[in-house]
Amino acid sequence: xxxxxxxxxxxxxxxxxxxxxxxxxxxxxxxxxxxxxxxxxxxxxxxxxxxxxxxxxxxxxxxxxxxxxxxxxxxxxxxxxxxxxxxxxxxxxxxxxxxxxxxxxxxxxxxxxxxxxxxxxxxxxxxxxxxxxxxxxxxxxxxxxxxxxxxxxxxxxxxxxxxxxxxxxxxxxxxxxxxxxxxxxxxxxxxxxxxxxxxxxxxxxxxxxxxxxxxxxxxxxxxxxxxxxxxxxxxxxxxxxxxxxxxxxxxxxxxxxxxxxxxxxxxxxxxxxxxxxxxxxxxxxxxxxxxxxxxxxxxxxxxxxxxxxxxxxxxxxxxxxxxxxxxxxxxxxxxxxxxxxxxxxxxxxxxxxxxxxxxxxxxxxxxxxxxxxxxxxxxxxxxxxxxxxxxxxxxxxxxxxxxxxxxxxxxxxxxxxxxxxxxxxxxxxxxxxxxxxxxxxxxxxxxxxxxxxxxxxx
Numbered sequence: 057x058x059x060x061x062x063x064x065x066x067x068x069x070x071x072x073x074x075x076x077x078x079x080x081x082x083x084x085x086x087x088x089x090x091x092x093x094x095x096x097x098x099x100x101x102x103x104x105x106x107x108x109x110x111x112x113x114x115x116x117x118x119x120x121x122x123x124x125x126x127x128x129x130x131x132x133x134x135x136x137x138x139x140x141x142x143x144x145x146x147x148x149x150x151x152x153x154x155x156x157x158x159x160x161x162x163x164x165x166x167x168x169x170x171x172x173x174x175x176x177x178x179x180x181x182x183x184x185x186x187x188x189x190x191x192x193x194x195x196x197x198x199x200x201x202x203x204x205x206x207x208x209x210x211x212x213x214x215x216x217x218x219x220x221x222x223x224x225x226x227x228x229x230x231x232x233x234x235x236x237x238x239x240x241x242x243x244x245x246x247x248x249x250x251x252x253x254x255x256x257x258x259x260x261x262x263x264x265x266x267x268x269x270x271x272x273x274x275x276x277x278x279x280x281x282x283x284x285x286x287x288x289x290x291x292x293x294x295x296x297x298x299x300x301x302x303x304x305x306x307x308x309x310x311x312x313x314x315x316x317x318x319x320x321x322x323x324x325x326x327x328x329x330x331x332x333x334x335x336x337x338x339x340x341x342x343x344x345x346x347x348x349x350x351x352x353x354x355x356x357x358x359x360x361x362x363x364x365x366x367x368x369x370x371x372x373x374x375x376x377x378x379x380x381x382x383x384x385x386x387x388x389x390x391x392x393x394x395x396x397x398x399x400x401x402x403x404x405x406x407x408x409x410x411x412x413x414x415x416x417x418x419x420x421x422x423x424x425x426x427x428x429x430x431x432x433x434x435x436x437x438x439x440x441x442x443x444x445x446x447x448x449x450x451x452x453x454x455x456x457x458x459x460x461x462x463x464x465x466x467x468x469x470x471x472x473x474x475x476x477x478x479x480x481x482x483x484x485x486x487x488x489x490x491x492x493x494x495x496x497x498x499x500x501x502x503x504x505x506x507x508x509x510x511x512x513x514x
Contacts, residue, residue, distance in 0.1 A: 144202060151195040151213070152513040156264070159186045163503025165491070169217075170267040171505055173453075173467040174410040176493040178501040191216040191231050192266050206243030211250075213237040217266070236276060246281040253281060253295040253345040254362045254407055256383030259395045261435035261449040263471045264487035264509050269451030270410045270469040271431030272397045273381055293347045299339040301366050302406040303424070304417045304459065338424070340367035340374065355386035355393075364403055366415075372422020377403020377415060391439030399431040410453050410467050417459055428456040447473045458496030466494040485509040 137148040158168065164183040166175030169191055177183075196213035218232030239248035251257050255273040263269065279297040286292055347360035364377035379401025388394050399407075403426030405414025416426035435449035453467040473487045487507045494500035 140199075146200045148198045149196070150198070150514070152193060152511050153190065154192045154509055154511040155188065155190050156192060156266075157186075157188045157508045159506045160184055161504040161506060163491075163501065163505075165503045165505065167267075171265045171469070171489045171491060171503075171507075172267055172410065173270045173451075173469050173491040173493055174412070174464060176491055176501055176503050178462070178493055178495055178499050180501070189229070189231075194236065196237070203242070207241070209241040211237055211239045244283050246283065247279070249276055249278050250281070251276055252297055252407065253279065253293050253347050254360050254379065254381060256358045256360070256381060256397050258349070258356050258358060259383035259385040259397050261395055261433060261451075261471070262437065262447055262473065262475070263449060264473055264475075264485035264507050265471060265489055265505075268409060269433045269435070269449045269471060270408075270467045270491070271399070271451045271453040272409050272433040273379075273399055273407045273431075274409050275407055289351050291349045291351075293345075293349070295345045296342040297345060299341060299343045299364060300406060301338040301415055301424075302412050303415045303427075304413055338367050338369065338374075338418075341365035355384065358383045362401070362404065362407065364415075366403065366424050366426075368424060369418050369422035372419070372424065375403070375416075375424045375426055377401070377426050379404030379407060388436075393437045395433075395435045395437070397431075397433045400429070402426045402428045405429055405455075408453060409451070410464075414455060414464070425457075430454045430456070443477045445475045447471075447475070449473070461495065461497035461499075463496045464493065465496045465498075466492075468492045481513040483509075483511045483513075485511065 134146070134148075136150070137146050139145065140147055156169070160183060162182050162184070164177035164180040165171060166177060168185065168187040169189055192215060194213055194215040196211065199208075199210045201208040213236045214233050215236055216231040216233055218234030220232030222232070223230030235249060237248075237250050239246060239250040252273065252275040255275060260272065260274075261269050268274070277298040277300075279295045281293060281295040283291060283293045341364075344363045345360060347358065350357045358381075360381045362379045365374065366377060367374040379399060381397060381399040383395075383397040385393065385395050401407075403415050405411035405416075405427060408414075408429065408431045411429065411431070414427050414429060416424050418424055431451075431453045433449065433451045435447055437445060437447040440446050449469075449471040451467075451469040451471075453464075455464050455466070458465060469489065469491045471487055471489050473485065476484045478484075485508060489505040489507065490502065491505075492500060492502040
């Protein structure tokens with residue numbers, strides 16, 4: 057008998073209760089005690105079960121958090137990117153498919169796929185023609201990897217405007233794939249092929265035509281580049297870039313039978329002894345470019361300079377070429393944006409749209425005489441509705457030296473464009489294009505083209 061039972065009997069005797077009655081009371085107490093113990097056991101079991109459930113729920117939540125975190129890392133943490141297995145390199149793919157539909161209304165442009173103002177035939181009968189192609193379609197790959205020196209980035213992009221032998225339009229309509237960009241960066245240092253630092257890509261007009269407005273800098277080429285922000289809004293960019301003289305040979309003879317002894321050539325594609333004995337080797341130093349970019353709430357301002365060194369042909373004297381560019385991309389009013397670029401230089405033709413062959417001329421004694429030129433481009437873009445944008449661009453290229461009556465004096469282009477994006481990643485384009493070429497002998501001709509397109513990004 058436990059002490060509780062003894063205490064109960066003692067209380068019962070003290071109260072004058074008989075032993076039998078006391079025994080009955082004790083039994084009742086035992087039953088009540090057992091019931092309480094059972095109830096306590098049940099409560100304890102319930103408490104343990106609740107605690108186990110809480111712990112299990114917490115473990116599941118923690119595992120879910122780890123799973124979510126892992127999936128974000130695997131996906132790259134940014135829309136459209138993912139992590140290469142076993143690395144911390146983030147990679148993404150991009151590009152678009154673009155179909156262009158072109159009809160030449162008047163003029164002889166000399167190019168089915170691009171509106172090239174310098175190729176307008178002066179005094180040539182009109183060449184009305186329809187063509188369709190998908191050559192502007194492109195594909196790109198980007199990677200980013202963290203490092204102690206800063207982000208390590210690479211960028212590759214190609215399209216189908218290569219200059220290899222195309223397939224016939226009767227059967228294959230095939231074209232050569234080419235490298236547009238192949239560029240890598242480690243922190244502030246970059247190398248590879250990319251837009252020239254002299255090109256104001258931030259102020260480049262938007263057109264349906266792939267060639268774009270005349271007179272604006274446009275080249276992709278090999279380079280070594282350093283990008284250094286000086287303030288939150290101002291960045292300086294310096295580069296050494298591939299040099300390639302693109303000029304004319306004054307005494308080359310009438311190579312193409314047009315009565316002009318000043319013929320276009322590119323030294324990189326000219327065999328030794330061709331075009332009056334001209335050889336390769338005039339590019340004796342890299343082109344040096346320095347640019348500054350200022351970004352503010354109003355938009356962007358950009359300025360750049362390029363210096364070039366050309367070697368003489370044979371015993372001839374070499375010379376220097378140079379160019380300066382100023383450009384802007386500014387917000388004008390609600391939904392409106394203005395873009396402008398102006399370039400002036402001596403021996404800078406290769407850097408400008410429609411400037412091939414206009415760096416300078418090689419004289420009979422091997423000396424190089426550079427050509428002064430001025431290029432200007434402006435565009436107004438206006439958001440007309442939520443998914444419709446209109447734009448008008450004007451381009452002009454003036455050449456200040458001529459060595460033959462058929463040499464270019466002035467080129468002008470106008471692009472009137474509409475862009476409609478009814479859904480994400482899809483853009484319909486429509487454009488009318490006018491261009492004019494005027495030669496040194498005041499003879500001129502113009503051309504008019506209508507172009508439409510469908511672009512689907514991926």
